Amino acid sequence: xxxxxxxxxxxxxxxxxxxxxxxxxxxxxxxxxxxxxxxxxxxxxxxxxxxxxxxxxxxxxxxxxxxxxxxxxxxxxxxxxxxxxxxxxxxxxxxxxxxxxxxxxxxxxxxxxxxxxxxxxxxxxxxxxxxxxxxxxxxxxxxxxxxxxxxxxxxxxxxxxxxxxxxxxxxxxxxxxxxxxxxxxxxxxxxxxxxxxxxxxxxxxxxxxxxxxxxxxxxxxxxxxxxxxxxxxxxxxxxxxxxxxxxxxxxxxxxxxxxxxxxxxxxxxxxxxxxxxxxxxxxxxxxxxxxxxxxxxxxxxxxxxxxxxxxxxxxxxxxxxxxxxxxxxxxxxxxxxxxxxxxxxxxxxxxxxxxxxxxxxxxxxxxxxxxxxxxxxxxxxxxxxxxxxxxxxxxxxxxxxxxxxxxxxxxxxxxxxxxxxxxxxxxxxxxxxxxxxxxxxxxxxxxxxxxxxxxxxxxxxxxxxxxxxxxxxxxxxxxxxxxxxxxxxxxxxxxxxxxxxxxxxxxxxxxxxxxxxxxxxxxxxxxxxxxxxxxxxxxxxxxxxxxxxxxxxxxxxxxxxxxxxxxxxxxxxxxxxxxxxxxxxxxxxxxxxxxxxxxxxxxxxxxxxxxxxxxxxxxxxxxxxxxxxxxxxxxxxxxxxxxxxxxxxxxxxxxxxxxxxxxxxxxxxxxxxxxxxxxxxxxxxxxxxxxxxxxxxxxxxxxxxxxxxxxxxxxxxxxxxxxxxxxxxxxxxxxxxxxxxxxxxxxxxxxxxxxxxxxxxxxxxxxxxxxxxxxxxxxxxxxxxxxxxxxxxxxxxxxx
Ligand SMILES: Nc1nc2c(ncn2[C@@H]2O[C@H](COP(=O)(O)OP(=O)(O)OP(=O)(O)O)[C@@H](O)[C@H]2O)c(=O)[nH]1
Numbered sequence: 045x046x047x048x049x050x051x052x053x054x055x056x057x058x059x060x061x062x063x064x065x066x067x068x069x070x071x072x073x074x075x076x077x078x079x080x081x082x083x084x085x086x087x088x089x090x091x092x093x094x095x096x097x098x099x100x101x102x103x104x105x106x107x108x109x110x111x112x113x114x115x116x117x118x119x120x121x122x123x124x125x126x127x128x129x130x131x132x133x134x135x136x137x138x139x140x141x142x143x144x145x146x147x148x149x150x151x152x153x154x155x156x157x158x159x160x161x162x163x164x165x166x167x168x169x170x171x172x173x174x175x176x177x178x179x180x181x182x183x184x185x186x187x188x189x190x191x192x193x194x195x196x197x198x199x200x201x202x203x204x205x206x207x208x209x210x211x212x213x214x215x216x217x218x219x220x221x222x223x224x225x226x227x228x229x230x231x232x233x234x235x236x237x238x239x240x241x242x243x244x245x246x247x248x249x250x251x252x253x254x255x256x257x258x259x260x261x262x263x264x265x266x267x268x269x270x271x272x273x274x275x276x277x278x279x280x281x282x283x284x285x286x287x288x289x290x291x292x293x294x295x296x297x298x299x300x301x302x303x304x305x306x307x308x309x310x311x312x313x314x315x316x317x318x319x320x321x322x323x324x325x326x327x328x329x330x331x332x333x334x335x336x337x338x339x340x341x342x343x344x345x346x347x348x349x350x351x352x353x354x355x356x357x358x359x360x361x362x363x364x365x366x367x368x369x370x371x372x373x374x375x376x377x378x379x380x381x382x383x384x385x386x387x388x389x390x391x392x393x394x395x396x397x398x399x400x401x402x403x404x405x406x407x408x409x410x411x412x413x414x415x416x417x418x419x420x421x422x423x424x425x426x427x428x429x430x431x432x433x434x435x436x437x438x439x440x441x442x443x444x445x446x447x448x449x450x451x452x453x454x455x456x457x458x459x460x461x462x463x464x465x466x467x468x469x470x471x472x473x474x475x476x477x478x479x480x481x482x483x484x485x486x487x488x489x490x491x492x493x494x495x496x497x498x499x500x501x502x503x504x505x506x507x508x509x510x511x512x513x514x515x516x517x518x519x520x521x522x523x524x525x526x527x528x529x530x531x532x533x534x535x536x537x538x539x540x541x542x543x544x545x546x547x548x549x550x551x552x553x554x555x556x557x558x559x560x561x562x563x564x565x566x567x568x569x570x571x572x573x574x575x576x577x578x579x580x581x582x583x584x585x586x587x588x589x590x591x592x593x594x595x596x597x598x599x600x601x602x603x604x605x606x607x608x609x610x611x612x613x614x615x616x617x618x619x620x621x622x623x624x625x626x627x628x629x630x631x632x633x634x635x636x637x638x639x640x641x642x643x644x645x646x647x648x649x650x651x652x653x654x655x656x657x658x659x660x661x662x663x664x665x666x667x668x669x670x671x672x673x674x675x676x677x678x679x680x681x682x683x684x685x686x687x688x689x690x691x692x693x694x695x696x697x698x699x700x701x702x703x704x705x706x707x708x709x710x711x712x713x714x715x716x717x718x719x720x721x722x723x724x725x726x727x728x729x730x731x732x733x734x735x736x737x738x739x740x741x742x743x744x745x746x747x748x749x750x751x752x753x754x755x756x757x758x759x760x761x762x763x764x765x766x767x768x769x770x771x772x773x774x775x776x777x778x779x780x781x782x783x784x785x786x787x788x789x790x791x792x793x794x795x796x797x798x799x800x801x802x803x804x805x806x807x808x809x810x811x812x813x814x815x816x817x818x819x820x821x822x823x824x825x826x827x828x829x830x831x832x833x834x835x836x837x838x839x840x841x842x843x844x
Contacts, residue, residue, distance in 0.1 A: 047081040047082065047083060047084070048081065048082060048084040049078070049079050049080070049081060049082075050064055050065060050068075050075055050077070050078045050079065050080050050081075050082055051078040051079060051505055053082060053084060053087065053088075054078070057091075060508055061078035061505065061508060061509070062078075062508060062509065062511070065077075065078065067091065068082075068087065068090075071090050071091075073087070073090070077477065077482065077509075078505060078508075078509060079477040079478075079484070264281075264318075264319050264320070265319065265320045265321070265322050266280045266281060266314065266319055266320075266321055266322070267321075267322045267323075268280070268307070268310060268321060268322070268323055272304065272305055272310055273301070273302050273303060273304050273305065274288050274289060274292070274299050274300070274301050274302070274303055274305060275301045275302060277305065277310060277313070277314075281314070281317060281319055283317070285301045288313065288317075289301070291313050291316060291317060292309070292313055294316075295309075295312060295313060295316070297309060304607045304611075306611075307321075307323055307611075338515070341515040341517060341518075342513035342514060342515050343513060343514065343515070343516060343577075344393075344511075344512065344513055345512050345513060345514040345516075345576075345577040345578040346387065346393055346394040346395055346396050346507070346512070346577075346578040346579075347395055347396065347418040347419050347503065347504075347506070347507035347510070347512055347578070348385075348396045348397075348398065348416055348417055348418045348419075348540065348578055349395055349396065349397050349398065349417065349418065349419045349420070349421055349503060350397075350398045350400075350401070350405075350406050350416075350417040350419075350420055350421070350446075351363055351397070351398075351401040351402075351420075351421045351423060351451075352401065352402060352403045352406065352420050352421070352422055352423070352437035352440070352441065353401070353402075353422055353423030353424060353425075353433065353434060353437060353451075353453075354423075354424070354425070354428070354430075354431035354432065354433040354434045354437075355431075355433060356425070356428075357423045357424055357425040357428065357431070357434070357453060357454075358423050358425060358453040358454060358490045358491075359401035359402065359423050360401060361453075361490035361491060362421070362423055362451060362453060362488065362490040363397060363399065363401060364490070365488075365490040365491075365493050365496050366388060366397065366496060366499075366500065367386060367388070367397075368493075369388075369493065369496050369497070369500075383399075383525075383526075383538045383565070383566075383567050383580060383581075383582045384398070384399050384400065384525040384526040384538035384580065385397060385398050385399050385525050385538060385540060385567065385580035386399060386567040386580065387566075387567055387579065387580065388500065390500055390501075390504065392501065392504045393504050393507070394578070395500060395503055395504065395507070396540070396578050396579070396580060398416065398417065398525060398540075399525075400525075400526070402437075403433075403436055403437045403440040403441070403686065404685070404686050404689065405592070406420075406440060406441075406444070407440050407444075407686065407689045407690050407693050408592070408593060408689050408693075409523070409592060409593035410444055410593075410693035410694075411593070411689050411692040411693035411716070414523040414524075414593045414594070414595055415444060415446075416523045416525070416540050416542070417444070417446050418446065418447075418507065418510060418512055419446065419447055419448075419449055419503060419506055419507065419510075420437070420441040420446050420447070420448045420449070421448075421449050421450075421451050421499075421503070422434065422437055422438065422441070422448050422449070422450045422451065422469075422474075423451045423453050424450060424451070424452055424453065424465045424469070425453050425454045425457075426452045426453065426454050426455050426457065426459075426460035426461055426462050426464075426465055426487070427454055427457045427458075427459040427460050427461070428454075429461070429464050429465055429468055430465065430468035430469060430472075432679060432680075432681070434469075435472065435679060436677065436679065436686060438469075438472050438474070439676060439677035439690070440677075440690055442473075442676075443676045443677070443690065443693075443694050444693075447506060447510070448474060448483060449483070449484045449485075449486065449499075449502060449503060449506055450465070450466075450469060450474060450476075450483060450484070450485045450486070451485075451486050451488050451499055452465050452466075452485060452486070452487045452488065453488050453489065453490055454489060454490075454491070455487045455488065455489050455494065455495070456489040456491060456492045456494065462485075462487050465485075466479070466485060469483070484502050484505070484506060486498055486499040486502050512578075514542065514543050514544075514576075514577035514578070515543060515544065515577075516544060516545050516576040516577055517544070517545070518543065518544040518545075519544050519550075519597070519598040520541050520543065520544035520545055520546035520547075520550065520552075520575075520596075520597075520598045521541075521542055521543045521544055521595070521596070521597045521598070522539050522540050522541040522542040522543070522546070522595070522596055523539065523540050523542060523593065523594070523595050523596070524537050524538070524539055524554055524555065524590045524591065524592055524593065524594045524595070524596060525537075525538040525539060525540050525580060525592060526538050526592050527586075527589045527590045527591065527592065528589060529589050533584055534584065534586075535557070535559075535584075535586045535587070535588055535589045535590075536582055536583070536584055537554060537582070537583050537586055537589070537590050537596075538580055538581070538582050538583070539554070539580070539581060539583050539596055540578070540579070540580050541575045541576060541577055541578070541579050541580075541581070542577060542578070543577060544576075544577070544598070545574050545575065545576045545577075546561065546564070546574065546575045546581065546583075546598065547561070547573060547574045547575075548561050548562070548563060548564055548573050548574070549561060550598045551598065551599055551600070551601060551602045551604075551605045552583075552586070552596050552597065552598050552599065552605065553596065553597055553599055553605045553608050553609055553612075554586055554590040554594055554595070554596035554597075555590040555591055555594030555595070555596070555612070556588065556590070556594075556609055556612050556613045557586045557587045557588040557589070557590050557609050558586070558587055558599075558602070558605035558606050558608065558609035559585040559586040559587045559602075559605070560585050560602055561583055561584070561585045562584045562585035563583075563584045563585070564581045564582065564583055564584070565581065565582040566579070566580075566581055566582075567580055567581075587606075587609065642671060642672065643671065643672045643673075643674050644671055644672070644673050644674070644697065644733070644737070645674050645675075645676050645691075645694050645695060645696035645697070646663070646673065646674065646675050646676065646696055646697050646698070646699055647675070647676060647677045647678070647687050647690060647691050647696050647697075647698045647699070648660065648675055648677070648678040648679075648698075648699050648700075648701070649678075649679060649680070649681060649682070649683050649687060649698065649699070649700045649701070649703050650678075650680055650700070650701040650702065650703060651680065651701060651702040651703050651789075651790050652680060652702075653680055655701040655702065655726065656678050656679075656680070656701070658726055659699075659701065659726050659729060659730070660675055660678065662726060662730045663675065663730070663733070666730060666733065666734050666737070668737065671737055673733070676690070676694055676696055677690060681703065681789065682703050682704055682705065682706050682709075682789035683698055683700050683703060683704065683705035683706065683709050683713075683720060684705075684706050684708075684709050685706070685708050685709045685712050687709065688705075688709050688712045688713045688716060688718050688720075689712070689716075691713075691716075691718045692716040692717075692718050696718075697718075697719045697720075697721060698713070698718060698719065698720045698721065699721050699722075699723065699729055700720065700721070700722045700723070701722075701723055701724065701726070701729070702724055702790055702791060703722075703789055703790060703791075704722065704784070704786055704789055704790070704791060704833070705720055706789070707752060707774065710749065724791075747835050747836075747837055747838075748835060748836050748837075748838050749775070749833065749834070749835050750775045750776060750777075750778075750781065750834050750835055750836055751772060751774055751775030751776045751777050751781075751812070751833075751834035752772070752773050752774035752775060752831060752832070752833055752834065753768075753770045753771065753772050753773065753777050753783075753816075753818060753831070753832040753834060754770060754771050754773050754829075754830075754831055754832075755768040755769070755770050755818075755826055755827065755828055755829065755830040755831070755832070756769050756770060756771055756815075756828065757769035757828060758826050758827065758828055759817070761819075764799065764819055765819060765823075765824040766819065766820075766823075766824040766825070766826045767799070767801075767817045767818065767819045768817065768818045768819070768820075768826045768830070768832070769815065769817055770815065770816055770817070770818050770832070771813075771814070771815050771816075772810050772811060772812050772813065772814055772815075772816065773812065773813075774812055775812055775834065776809050776810060776811045776812060776834070777797060777800065777809065777810055777816065777818065777832070777834045778797070778800070778808060778809040778834070779797055779799070779800040779806075779807070779808055779809070780796060780797060781796065781797045781834045781835075781836070782794075782795075782796055782834070782835055782836060782837065783795060783796065783797055783820065783832045783833060783834050783835070784832070784833040784835070785820070785823070785826065785830055785831075785832055786830065786831040786832075786833060787827065787829070787830050787831075792825075792830075793820070793823050793825070795820050795821050795822065795823055796820070796821045797818055797819070797820060797821070797834075798819045798820055798821040798822075799817070799818070799819035800816060800817070800818055800819075801816060801817040802814065802815070802816050802817070818832065
């Protein structure tokens with residue numbers, strides 16, 4: 045026998061590659077990855093020897109049957125009343141592996157039933173319940189807050205075990221002296237870090253810790269999810285509803301017990317009652333998101349895959365080929381419905397494919413806060429090689445932190461050269477496994493259906509390595525893949541369930557809409573009653589058409605769902621928030637100071653590669669400890685919508701050299717609040733970025749676009765020069781307006797309008813949709829097809 049790949053050997057042994065690698069590791073044999081070559085005979089005999097040795101030895105089976113987990117991080121974060129006097133039993137796993145214990149190690153004990161959230165902590169964490177007058181909820185409100193202060197901002201907290209503050213916290217006198225009662229200190233076994241035994245600390249460190257806890261706001265904080273009724277608020281702060289109503293009356297607000305309250309009202313009332321209010325997104329307060337996942341309840345789930353690649357490289361053909369292979373393979377023979385995603389069922393597991401290929405959809409979704417994809421299949425045509433959009437796709441996937449599997453397509457074509465593709469992509473960091481790298485390449489022909497099975501097998505393998513898991517036994521949560529208004533069925537949304545199980549009858553909030561799930565269809569067009577993690581289903585019953593990328597979440601009752609949807613709609617109307625969150629160079633310094641920004645992400649677009657390279661190099665030199673400069677994508681060409689979406693999704697600033705945003709991209713940038721900075725000189729750009737980092741950037745003017753004019757004809761008028769017979773295609777143009785002359789997406793001139801005429805008449809301005817003659821001051825090189833961007837400069841008050 046000879047050499048064999050790890051995954052092939054694993055397959056023949058009927059175990060996963062990961063398991064095999066683990067076992068080999070125990071035997072002192074280290075292999076880099078599942079595709080490493082091993083000597084089959086040697087390994088087999090070693091495994092047999094190890095197995096028989098193990099059988100003859102009574103104990104202990106370290107990796108195979110881990111001891112039961114006594115306290116999961118989720119439990120530890122759950123609010124508790126009472127002091128942390130009783131011992132807290134940490135997971136035994138902690139002695140074996142620090143911090144990031146992998147789910148594999150907390151394998152479910154055989155036959156273990158999923159533990160319900162209610163029952164799990166009680167039996168597992170030894171805590172003395174405080175029987176005092178406070179209700180647990182009031183206490184719970186402080187607990188997460190303190191954790192938030194201590195743990196949620198790792199930037200402000202040096203790396204050290206966070207347990208100590210618990211002890212320190214017992215000395216803290218918190219809250220007002222009268223009501224509400226001061227919640228006792230939290231019982232903290234915070235996060236996975238709790239599994240690391242805390243090193244002995246120097247006294248000075250303890251003082252520091254104590255100070256930090258002391259600096260935590262002493263007022264208890266209640267967390268509310270977008271909307272809350274008087275009754276719920278009263279419960280949360282351990283008061284009777286009538287007391288809350290009384291307080292509201294004092295504030296001049298007449299309410300009933302079940303009346304939902306505006307967040308601002310709750311904040312004011314809570315303030316008077318000695319509490320603070322934190323508004324959490326619904327997704328974080330339901331479906332257990334607030335708590336750390338109970339690892340023992342996680343079960344493997346199928347991977348969700350998006351196909352990306354350059355135009356015409358065969359994305360759609362590949363999706364079709366995969367779909368057809370599967371339809372033919374499945375004996376049910378159902379015709380796959382187009383619902384925005386589909387699942388293929390293979391002997392080794394299922395794979396979910398999102399049906400909209402391309403990185404635009406992928407990034408648009410991310411920009412809306414959703415990441416649905418686990419693996420990106422990058423399609424590259426073997427005869428064409430790596431192209432601009434291939435590189436874009438690589439940037440988009442990398443920025444999202446999603447692993448890439450390369451499908452080298454069209455290998456049936458005469459000019460196919462897979463090696464060249466590998467070489468080109470290796471330069472982008474996608475080094476093939478055969479060359480010692482980590483990236484899986486699969487050669488396929490979507491047209492001739494060659495290599496499709498192998499590609500699917502490789503996808504399952506990559507998924508296996510990722511150890512994708514989800515807890516199917518909780519309320520569902522997920523993302524909208526697409527949605528439309530069907531004339532017969534009303535609003536229809538295709539959703540991807542990401543956590544939990546969605547069932548018919550569940551009440552959901554999806555983006556700005558809510559509703560009870562009336563019916564669900566799977567990708568084969570079949571009615572289903574339930575959909576677990578990674579399953580795409582078509583959902584009927586929502587009140588409106590949600591947007592792709594919106595998240596959905598199951599909530600307890602319909603009334604609450606409606607309230608939340610209504611309050612979101614109202615907020616949406618008033619929305620200015622989007623732009624507020626985006627980084628701009630002007631507020632960069634403040635954000636650095638506040639610890640909000642540690643990295644300035646940039647997308648660079650240039651007219652030629654020559655201007656991009658040197659700019660990148662210069663950027664590398666001005667990064668500081670306080671803020672890192674990271675270029676997430678750089679390419680040649682005009683700034684397009686995809687760039688803006690990527691910037692929006694990654695909170696980046698776009699920097700352009702000698703290029704302009706396309707009109708649609710400009711609009712989108714305004715909509716999304718993405719900053720686009722245009723330069724002609726590298727020095728200026730570097731200078732401004734450095735100033736921005738230091739807080740010295742002094743914006744004095746911002747440019748406001750007012751119109752766009754297309755040149756349809758050019759006349760040479762004696763004594764006047766070139767006059768452009770033009771059409772105003774957007775906004776307006778005025779005499780004296782400032783303009784930029786664009787040719788092939790490049791700025792060729794910047795100046796002013798000198799003359800503006802309509803039918804030989806001098807006019808002051810011409811509106812959208814009208815023809816006119818435009819002459820520019822001291823500039824005659826106007827050509828048909830040129831575009832005039834009309835703008836004005838608006839002075840802006842200096843900041844800081
Ligand atoms: N010879 C050959 N042609 C292929 C193969 N895969 C796709 N094609 C052809 O390549 C062309 C483009 O394929 P599409 O699947 O539309 O490519 P795409 O990447 O989805 O293109 P866009 O949607 O425009 O971005 C079509 O004419 C396909 O028939 C293949 O494996 N071999």
